[in-house]
Amino acid sequence: MDLPASYYGELDQKNPVIVCFKRDIRSFTAFMKQSSSQDNTSYAKGIQMLMEIWRKYNHRLPSSFYWEHMLQVADFLFGLKLYQLALWQGYGHHLLQFSTVMITDITDISHFMASFFPGGFNDDQATMNLKIRSMQGCALCIFEEEKKLHTLSQRGLNKLLLVLNFIRIMMQAFQKHKDLYNYIYDGSAHIYNICRYLMTMKCGAQALEYLLWASISLERSIALIGAKYLPLSVTLYCAVCHCYYDNHGGPQAEEFARRALRKIHEIAKREEQKKEPATKDIQRVFKEASVKASGLQIWKYLGS
Known part of the structure; x- marks a missing residue:
């Protein structure tokens, strides 16, 4: 009978169930690294190995511990571009709970x-x-x-x-x-x-x-208004303007670009109001953001 990990005492690195669980995961990842994504036999064996890990350990380990490690396996498969396997035997399998x-x-x-x-x-x-x-x-x-x-x-x-x-x-x-x-x-x-x-x-x-x-x-999101998150905001502003120009929405693109520039200036003012002086990195972020936003209208001429 497969006893739970708690039966053997503390849930630490010496626990025999945890030792075997991690060993089986290492064996699986080593096997998949050596296998070709085009090899259907290896792919099928990989699925069998994952299902065996699930059968042996899902009920014997704390849920959060088990799934934390299995999602790490899913991340590993994603990195190997085995998206279907990561989806159905990793992320999707977890959500089925x-x-x-x-x-x-x-x-x-x-x-x-x-x-x-x-x-x-x-x-x-x-x-x-x-x-x-x-x-x-x-x-x-x-x-x-x-x-x-x-x-x-x-x-x-x-x-x-x-x-x-x-x-x-x-x-x-x-x-x-x-x-x-x-x-x-x-x-x-x-x-x-x-x-x-x-x-x-x-x-x-x-x-x-x-x-x-x-x-x-x-x-x-107030927590996302700041220099740290500004690069993504500016990237999105640029993408929106690009979409407008691509779909013959020049006036909308120009209006959105002006709006984006105002938002950047608003965030810059917030930073200025803070007690501590802006670092060189923060100054650079705002300079790059302003340059990108100011140059958004260039697409008008590129697309004409």
Whole structure:
């Protein structure tokens, strides 16, 4: 009978269950490093090894400990570009504990909360972090799986728009909770990366609303108003203007560029009001941001 790790005493590095668990993970990662992504036999064996780890240890270790390590495995698989394996045997597998609903099927905030946070954001911090990490991992796996095809079909576009919609819903759910601001930042960064790809595939019109949403979301989060987070805001401002110009929206682009410059100046004034003097790094951030925002209208002439 497989006894829980707690049976053997402290949950430390000497606990035999933890020792075996980490050994099996090392064996799996070593095997996958040596395997080719095109080798179906190795891929199938990798799935079997993961399922065996789940069967042997899921019920014997504390949930947060087990899933923290299994999501590290998912991150490892993501790094190997084994997105399907990372999705179904890592991030998605973790979310199945809470809901059978796919992230691309989420329709609104109520649906999101009912599926993943039925009791509100009252989970302990570790559980909360693992859930959100898995959601983000699922979104990125779906994105990378589509991206590696090098062509974007209508079906692929629709799937990516569903991913963008999910990230936006997730950010909406977090906006009223000041302590979750870092996930607003992460969501904005993910939206930018997906939308940048859509822009390269001539789908800037579809990307525009999400880029606008991401840029305004950063502005609305007080914790994200500062020099540290300004580079992402400016990058989003530039992407929004680029989308406008690509879709013959020159006047809207110019108006948005002026608005962006005002926002940058507002943040600069906030920094000036702080007691401590601005460091050279902060000064450089604002200088670069102002130069980028001032140069946004160049696209008007490039596109004419």
